[in-house]
Structure formats: C-alpha cells, structure tokens
Amino acid sequence: MSLFKLxxxxxxxxxxxxRKKIYDLDRCEAFIMERGTSIYGPNFMLSLKQRQIFHKLLIYAIEDAENMNKHNLHPNRGLLLMGAPQTGKTAFFRLIQHFFSRR
Known part of the structure; x- marks a missing residue:
C-alpha cells in the first residue's frame, strides 16, 4: 500500500x-505537489515561474510532440537547467523523474 493518494x-x-498514454497536466501537477510536500515538507510550493518550468519539463518527459513543438523542445536533445545553488534544480528532477519513459 502506498503512502500517496495519487x-x-x-x-x-x-x-x-x-494504446498511447494521454497525460492530464492538472493530475500530473497534483502528483508532483503530493510528493513534493512529502519530501520537502508542508510548506512546499511552486511559484508561477517554477510551474512554467515544471510544465516544460513534464512535456519533455512525457514526449508530448504537439506541446514540445509549441515550446521549441526537441526530443533528441538533452536538457540543461542552470541556476544558482539551492534554487531547486535537483529537486525538480527528483519530482519529475517518474514521468520519464524507460527506453
């Protein structure tokens, strides 16, 4: 039995x-928020800017071709998150890793 609702x-x-998965971005965000709260505590939240980054990462992870095209993301290229230390880059990937397919 899991500790999580979602x-x-x-x-x-x-x-x-x-036979393809069709992701619901709102449910994906709820999934991330539930795990974020569990890992980082009850004050875990995503700012508007972080939500925008999260959505782009999610679109890349689930390989949503239509939205990847809209955001100029390419499935055969990697991602690089840059920022000052302690700004949440690793935390983003820890939370979104579940959505990356295993090839």
Missing part, C-alpha cells in the same frame, strides 16, 4: 485505439 497511473488515460 499514483503515476492516475496521471494519464490510455487511448484504446493507439
């Missing part, structure tokens, strides 16, 4: 025709 499987639906 599981990764709760963040998407399966398209029966294509």
């Amino acid at each position: 599981q990764l499987e709760d963040t998407y639906d399966i398209n029966t025709a294509t």
